[in-house]
Amino acid sequence: MAHSSKAHxxxxxxxxxxxxxxxxxxxxxxxxxxxxxxxxxxAFSASNLIPESPTTANFVTALTSGGLGRAMLNSSAVAVxxxxxxCLFASMAGYxxxxxxxxxxxxxxxxxxxxxxxxxxxxLIPLFLITKGxxxxxxxxxxxxxxxxxxxxxxxxxxxxxxxPLNIFLSRQYFLEFPDExxxxxxxxxxxxxxxFFQIYLPLAKPLIATLGVFAFTGxxxxxxxxxxxxxxxxxxxVQLALAKFLTSGNVQYGPVLxxxxxxxxxxxxxxxxxxxxxxxxxxxxxxxx
Amino acid sequence: xxxTTTLTPTQAGPPADPVAARRPxxxxxxxxxxxxxxxxxxxPAAAYVVIFHLFPLAYGLYxxxxxxxxxxxxxxxxxxxxxxxxxxxxxxxxxxxxxxxxYVLYVLPGAVGLALVLALLVxxxxxxxxxFRTALYVxxxxxxxxxxxxxxxxxxxxxxxxxxxxRFGAEPKQFLLESxxxxxxxxVMRIWKALGGNMVLLLAxxxxxxxxxxxxxxxxxxxRWAQFRYVTLPGLRGMLTYVVVTDIVYLAQSFGEIYxxxxxxxxxxxxxxxxxxxxxxxxxxxxxxxxxMGFVLFALISAVAFVxxxxxxxTRS
Numbered sequence: 002m003a004h005s006s007k008a009h010x011x012x013x014x015x016x017x018x019x020x021x022x023x024x025x026x027x028x029x030x031x032x033x034x035x036x037x038x039x040x041x042x043x044a045f046s047a048s049n050l051i052p053e054s055p056t057t058a059n060f061v062t063a064l065t066s067g068g069l070g071r072a073m074l075n076s077s078a079v080a081v082x083x084x085x086x087x088c089l090f091a092s093m094a095g096y097x098x099x100x101x102x103x104x105x106x107x108x109x110x111x112x113x114x115x116x117x118x119x120x121x122x123x124x125l126i127p128l129f130l131i132t133k134g135x136x137x138x139x140x141x142x143x144x145x146x147x148x149x150x151x152x153x154x155x156x157x158x159x160x161x162x163x164x165x166p167l168n169i170f171l172s173r174q175y176f177l178e179f180p181d182e183x184x185x186x187x188x189x190x191x192x193x194x195x196x197x198f199f200q201i202y203l204p205l206a207k208p209l210i211a212t213l214g215v216f217a218f219t220g221x222x223x224x225x226x227x228x229x230x231x232x233x234x235x236x237x238x239x240v241q242l243a244l245a246k247f248l249t250s251g252n253v254q255y256g257p258v259l260x261x262x263x264x265x266x267x268x269x270x271x272x273x274x275x276x277x278x279x280x281x282x283x284x285x286x287x288x289x290x291x
Numbered sequence: 292x293x294x295t296t297t298l299t300p301t302q303a304g305p306p307a308d309p310v311a312a313r314r315p316x317x318x319x320x321x322x323x324x325x326x327x328x329x330x331x332x333x334x335p336a337a338a339y340v341v342i343f344h345l346f347p348l349a350y351g352l353y354x355x356x357x358x359x360x361x362x363x364x365x366x367x368x369x370x371x372x373x374x375x376x377x378x379x380x381x382x383x384x385x386x387x388x389x390x391x392x393x394y395v396l397y398v399l400p401g402a403v404g405l406a407l408v409l410a411l412l413v414x415x416x417x418x419x420x421x422x423f424r425t426a427l428y429v430x431x432x433x434x435x436x437x438x439x440x441x442x443x444x445x446x447x448x449x450x451x452x453x454x455x456x457x458r459f460g461a462e463p464k465q466f467l468l469e470s471x472x473x474x475x476x477x478x479v480m481r482i483w484k485a486l487g488g489n490m491v492l493l494l495a496x497x498x499x500x501x502x503x504x505x506x507x508x509x510x511x512x513x514x515r516w517a518q519f520r521y522v523t524l525p526g527l528r529g530m531l532t533y534v535v536v537t538d539i540v541y542l543a544q545s546f547g548e549i550y551x552x553x554x555x556x557x558x559x560x561x562x563x564x565x566x567x568x569x570x571x572x573x574x575x576x577x578x579x580x581x582x583x584m585g586f587v588l589f590a591l592i593s594a595v596a597f598v599x600x601x602x603x604x605x606t607r608s
Binding site: 012020022026027028030032033036091093094096101109112113116118119121122123125127128129161164169195219222229230241244248253255258261262265270277 | 324325326328329330332333335336337339340342343344345346347348350351352354361409412413415417423425426427429430432433434435436437438440441442443444445447451483486487540543544546547550551564565568569572573578581582584585586588589592
């Protein structure tokens with residue numbers, strides 16, 4: 002394979018369409034950022050990409066009257082709960098399925114993983130009613146009757162995402178790759194099973210924990226339908242919900258709305274930038290083996 | 292292939308063959324103690340998944356045979372199969388099924404076909420290729436709500452598409468407000484959103500095809516097209532199937548972009564099944580009917596996914 006001049010023209014032939022495709026794909030984002038910095042009186046005639054007199058007023062509007070500041074706090078609180086819960090319980094379960102085999106484990110694992118295929122259209126209403134009927138919450142009695150349960154609360158927003166089947170799956174696949182000798186040696190030394198997991202395997206599984214955390218965070222941060230259904234006050238808005246409500250409140254003002262979209266997008270992009278491997282290889286991994 | 296290697300422990304030494312490594316644990320140390328610990332480790336996750344993922348399935352099925360209205364004092368009253376017979380003759384529900392089907396058909400060819408072209412283009416190791424991979428992947432990372440905001444502007448009378456039309460002297464078009472164009476406009480947005488994710492999966496598929504197969508084909512005198520047809524496509528079949536089936540499952544449940552861009556309008560021309568379920572359950576408080584709609588959609592998605600899975604895995608070349 003030593004036809005270098007041919008290879009050179011070949012690379013140009015592929016590079017040009019690639020550059021064009023990338024530009025087209027990025028155009029909406031370029032406009033998003035551009036309009037976010039364009040003042041309201043120029044927004045309706047905006048035809049140049051670079052705003053004539055850039056302003057940050059839109060961001061202030063989005064955070065204050067758009068309610069995005071409050072919504073970011075809410076989404077962050079939900080995200081902390083969901084990330085911690087997934088990283089702990091999904092990794093524990095995945096480890097047990099991979100390393101502490103017991104009779105019937107593949108059946109239990111199969112049942113848990115298959116729930117990932119249940120569409121939201123059939124679980125949305127039951128989950129809503131379950132959330133409303135959580136005992137002793139939101140004015141409910143011991144039987145879960147009388148009040149609103151966890152509707153319109155941080156706990157309710159987190160409830161359907163505490164442990165996702167995908168994360169259990171990814172954890173099991175990850176721990177399967179570890180040699181058993183690690184645990185064998187520790188057992189011979191008299192270490193307990195809890196110590197073996199928390200002090201030997203878990204510290205070696207940092208890439209896995211990062212992946213689980215990234216998936217849990219982006220899932221909850223980008224969620225729209227569930228918050229829409231179970232919240233009914235603006236003080237409980239999540240970021241996506243605040244964005245959508247901001248859009249429909251009176252006249253559409255694209256500047257502040259798109260400034261809001263930028264603000265909501267930045268945390269996800271930051272997480273993405275630091276965990277590109279987790280995003281891309283995690284998805285590809287789930288794809289190959291799922 | 293730096294970005295597409297599978298998850299492997301980095302500090303645990305060479306990953307042992309998982310099957311061989313597992314075998315001694317089965318016999319030697321599967322004592323009663325480890326079994327008890329295993330149950331303890333799995334219990335929180337398992338109990339949670341059963342209560343919040345599996346039980347709702349049964350509960351929803353039960354609700355679909357009742358007339359449950361959360362506003363009324365009486366609980367769910369059984370109504371037999373009447374919810375199902377009602378919706379299967381309801382023009383609004385049938386129209387939402389048609390809209391959902393059309394939406395999947397509009398998005399799927401573009402989202403998979405273009406993603407395959409992009410995957411082929413970025414499947415080479417040269418400097419700077421990582422930039423293109425990352426840039427093309429970005430729409431996949433950003434939330435559907437946020438990107439829908441941008442596209443709402445792109446489609447607006449003063450937006451980018453109308454600016455381009457204006458250059459050619461055309462009248463501004465209300466892409467999202469005309470029933471002839473609204474669904475197509477939403478679909479274009481969704482294709483754009485789905486490209487990067489599909490591209491990365493297909494790229495992983497391309498890179499798992501052995502280089503030797505291409506070399507052998509070249510030795511046999513196969514040209515570029517023949518190599519694509521007889522090496523690339525067969526080698527990609529598993530991943531292509533996965534991408535198509537998961538896309539069908541996701542697209543058939545579309546909600547967020549519909550809510551932001553069109554609210555199901557104009558005149559229900561973009562009302563997907565999931566959007567109708569949302570309205571039926573949470574605006575009209577008719578949770579029995581909405582549950583039945585959910586199960587009809589579930590059945591249809593499963594059937595279509597199953598058929599396409601079988602078809603795609605069967606076609607040998």
